[in-house]
Amino acid sequence: MPQSLSPTDPQAASIADPETLKPLRDAIIYKPPYVSGTLPLPPDSHLLYYGSGVLDGHARRINLANASPQELDDLAGACQPAGFGLNHENVYDETYRKAGKMDTDTFSTPFVPERTTLVDTLRSDLLEGLQSSNQIIFELYKLNVYGKGSFFKAHQDTPRSTTMFGSLVLVFPTSHEGGALVFRHRGEDWTVDSAKLLATAPVHSVAFVAFFSDVQHEVSVVESGHRVTLTYNLYFGDVDSPSSSPAVPLSAPPNEAIFKAAFERLLADPTFLPNGGTLGFGLRHVYPIKKTLRHIRSAFKGSDAVVWRVCQELGVAPAPFLVYDDPDSDGIFMVNRPPDELGGAIETLTHHIGGYRTGKIICLAGWNDYVKQELDVETYEHVNWVTDLTDLTQHESTAAWYGNETSVEHVYGKACIIVRVGKPGERQTTAEETPGEPTNPWD
Ligand SMILES: O=C(O)CCC(=O)C(=O)O
Ligand SMILES: [Fe+2]
Structure with missing residues (x-):
């Protein structure tokens, strides 16, 4: 110096x-340990196919860009209670987490995060330095439905391997209020209210939030409607060439x-x-x-x-x-x-x-x-x-x-x-x- x-x-x-x-x-x-914003998508990206025991082997199709309350109730009804990791075990406790979940063998989505600008946004605005050149692997983890009164109290996500560095949550534009994601890190806190982000986003947008694994976060109570999310585990792959074009941020870091x-x-x-x-x-x-x-x-x-x-x-x-x-x-x-x-x-x-x-x-x-x-x-x-x-x-x-x-x-x-x-x-x-x-x- x-x-x-x-x-x-x-x-x-x-x-x-x-x-x-x-x-x-x-x-x-x-800088805050997350990035968030909205992502305009073609309407078909909001399609969801699901089937579970309660449907007697029949699959259902729902478009989360324009789903009716009845369709969303049906989706919620096909979910199982969501658990959470505690001392290496999956625990169910509705005073700690109240939400529905589907595992990846029960639903199918055409959404491919690698084919969106999310890769560039994560590399520019979440990662820094040499990490920004790493390949990012998105592993689809769960579908969650947070109905009225659902929440998930403060926790950290369980890293699934040494190369896992964070999580990505996509929130579909189904009508809901509440359910903001609150982060706490190094004595500071930040709130990402995906319902509010979606209210002002172009039609057919989803909201996204990506954050590092060591960040404590909680989902506040959903006041009305259905908050439907896909969560992804984020891993580093091999070193990749840095993206050639800069990300055009849809929302400022x-x-x-x-x-x-x-x-x-x-x-x-x-x-x-x-x-x-x-x-x-x-x-x-x-x-x-x-x-x-x-x-x-x-x-x-x-x-x-x-x-x-x-x-x-x-x-x-x-x-x-x-x-x-x-x-x-x-x-x-x-x-x-x-x-x-x-x-x-x-x-x-x-x-x-x-x-x-x-x-x-x-x-x-x-x-x-x-x-x-x-x-x-x-x-x-x-x-x-x-x-x-x-x-x-x-x-x-x-x-x-x-x-x-x-x-x-x-x-x-x-x-x-x-x-x-x-x-x-x-x-x-x-x-x-x-x-x-x-x-x-x-x-
Ligand atoms: O739905 C969210 O915004 C976060 C969910 C979450 O923290 C989790 O599934 O571990
Ligand atoms: Fe989490």
Whole structure:
């Protein structure tokens, strides 16, 4: 991390007290442990075929997109009481869980989660980092019908293997009130009211909620109607290629509103960066780096997309940068496009990137005057790191090292989002104020 300047330095006003950045950092690092939203589907995806002992071997067909109360009563009547796992046993206790269930040998659904945008949504907004590149396996687990007065008290789902990482619940648009899913984790709680989500969703949508296995959750009492759900166990498969297209979120990730509110509060505070300043966010996902960083903007997902969108909404211009931490000096550099091959000796990294047209020196702590002059100190800029740099998205360059023996060194530029904030009253910045990205005919 860059070192701080002394408080007497004229640049000191652009250094934010790290405590003030904590709400922004927390909104990204401690994001809610679930994703939820609605998913428009073709009407046939809501079909359900079921048969059980009570139907004397006859199968029934119901379309959950427009099921009548009688059809739903029949479905509920064909269910068995739902149990829950306690000390490795399946227990029935209607003071703890009151709901109907069908096992997967009793019903059939044409819905295939792998063929929907759910895969991208989970990879972007629930998972992060290297996990986002894993294949996700959806295992259909149960159909549940929560009639009036049904509920499921606080519990954690039983992981069925070491590769199981979470659960997915799909809620069909059958008329119901209540039955919100409440999560509790690290002393916080969140409520996802699927009935309310469905009320404003396009016709034929289902609601979805996916969450990590270690999160405590409960289904609050269904006040009326039938809440019909499919639950899936979520497993990691092999490492897959990252999805090529970013998920277009149908609903914002749950940390977006929290991050935005925290950022708005900071920008409204006149003691925050009284001279304006620069914020840095390490990236939380893996993206390919090409000749320029321009394509990365449209690839951002999860919390990276949250930072990007919220900054744009609040009028503080975000820009992608690569940051180089030169081990041979105390300098840290940032450039807004990958440097061409460094070519020469590693000792010249400082000069090469510092002198590079789009290069920008962001920390000069400990540098002597000669180097400062060489590198044009006016380009100095202190970055207040909200979240640490990560090595998930980085650009590699090679350079020769002339020591006792000549060797090749690798130098890595770590990608991040840099946000420039104006002083109070003039907080908004425009993209033109960030160093312009050279137009590249090959981009
Ligand atoms: O129906 C829901 O929203 C959650 C159900 C649940 O927690 C479970 O089946 O384990
Ligand atoms: Fe559960």
